[in-house]
Amino acid sequence: MITTRGLTKRFGQIVAVDHLDLDVREGDIYGFLGANGSGKTTTVRMLLGLVLATSGEISVLGQAMPASARAVLPEVGALVEGPAAYRNLSGRVNLALFDAMGPERDPSTRDKRIEEVLEKVGLAAVDKRPVRAYSLGMRQRLGLAGALLRRPRLLVLDEPTNGLDPQGIREIRALLLQLHAAGTTIFLSSHLLAEVEQLCTRVGVLDQGRLVIQEELATLQQPTGRTLVRTPDVQLARGLLDGQVEHHDDASLLVRVTDVAALNSRLVTRGVRVEELSPERRALEDIVLAATQPTSDQLTGR
Numbered sequence: 001m002i003t004t005r006g007l008t009k010r011f012g013q014i015v016a017v018d019h020l021d022l023d024v025r026e027g028d029i030y031g032f033l034g035a036n037g038s039g040k041t042t043t044v045r046m047l048l049g050l051v052l053a054t055s056g057e058i059s060v061l062g063q064a065m066p067a068s069a070r071a072v073l074p075e076v077g078a079l080v081e082g083p084a085a086y087r088n089l090s091g092r093v094n095l096a097l098f099d100a101m102g103p104e105r106d107p108s109t110r111d112k113r114i115e116e117v118l119e120k121v122g123l124a125a126v127d128k129r130p131v132r133a134y135s136l137g138m139r140q141r142l143g144l145a146g147a148l149l150r151r152p153r154l155l156v157l158d159e160p161t162n163g164l165d166p167q168g169i170r171e172i173r174a175l176l177l178q179l180h181a182a183g184t185t186i187f188l189s190s191h192l193l194a195e196v197e198q199l200c201t202r203v204g205v206l207d208q209g210r211l212v213i214q215e216e217l218a219t220l221q222q223p224t225g226r227t228l229v230r231t232p233d234v235q236l237a238r239g240l241l242d243g244q245v246e247h248h249d250d251a252s253l254l255v256r257v258t259d260v261a262a263l264n265s266r267l268v269t270r271g272v273r274v275e276e277l278s279p280e281r282r283a284l285e286d287i288v289l290a291a292t293q294p295t296s297d298q299l300t301g302r
């Protein structure tokens with residue numbers, strides 16, 4: 001859906017994006033992670049033909065960008081650096097203008113389509129106030145409504161939950177999952193690890209303009225070979241698992257065992273009350289921090 005080869009952007013002395021080989025596949029929810037200033041927005045802008053690359057190649061939906069922008073962009077829903085809108089007009093009028101400028105669609109169904117997308121992004125009840133009186137979260141939702149109006153095969157979103165409250169973040173996450181289930185491939189940039197961990201199937205990590213990780217999330221988060229046991233009988237379990245316990249506290253143990261079922265029956269038959277048993281997986285935070293420069297601890301969202 002998106003591939004780049006050696007994609008590079010320099011601003012004078014600054015190399016904002018450095019030989020990037022992106023590979024976004026059909027059906028991905030691709031999380032493009034990076035600390036502030038790592039080059040995410042510049043990359044997204046190049047993908048959409050909003051800024052020219054210094055060197056390298058870009059293909060979006062199988063066509064070269066920016067050469068094929070006129071054919072490609074109508075099929076892509078995009079939200080970059082906050083939605084563009086006429087600030088003195090209402091959200092509905094903005095969407096109507098956006099629809100009229102897009103690929104040819106039946107104007108008689110325009111109002112219905114606009115109401116559908118407003119409903120999807122949680123703005124159905126919005127009044128006629130001009131967009132300049134919208135909160136940041138409302139503007140973000142309006143931008144998403146615009147992106148959805150095109151019923152895109154590919155959605156490209158730059159920090160889509162920026163400015164939203166926790167409820168809004170949850171709603172947008174649910175909406176993106178729904179769109180993905182209906183067949184839309186999603187590429188989103190974010191500096192929030194938790195957001196990417198909860199939403200994405202595939203992850204790319206940018207560090208100072210370079211792609212240091214690109215992998216399926218499930219592959220990155222392989223089991224570590226240890227099992228977490230939660231139990232009120234920590235001391236009893238420790239005695240039974242002598243030598244295999246790597247760590248314990250008042251309510252849990254970390255055990256060097258991969259066969260969770262065998263571990264469970266071994267504990268239960270000896271009278272240990274097991275509340276939870278789960279294979280430990282690497283946290284995305286640890287994976288990203290290990291792959292990036294120390295300055296990028298903004299990534300953790302702390």
Ligand code: ATP
Nearest residue numbers: 011014016034035036037038039040041042043191
């Ligand atoms: P953020 O999360 O803060 O938006 P980002 O990962 O999107 O960061 P970019 O905005 O792509 O990062 O910026 C990457 C680098 O390129 C930064 O060093 C930035 O200062 C520089 N940069 C971006 N746009 C320009 C420009 N128009 N002129 C000069 N330098 C720029």
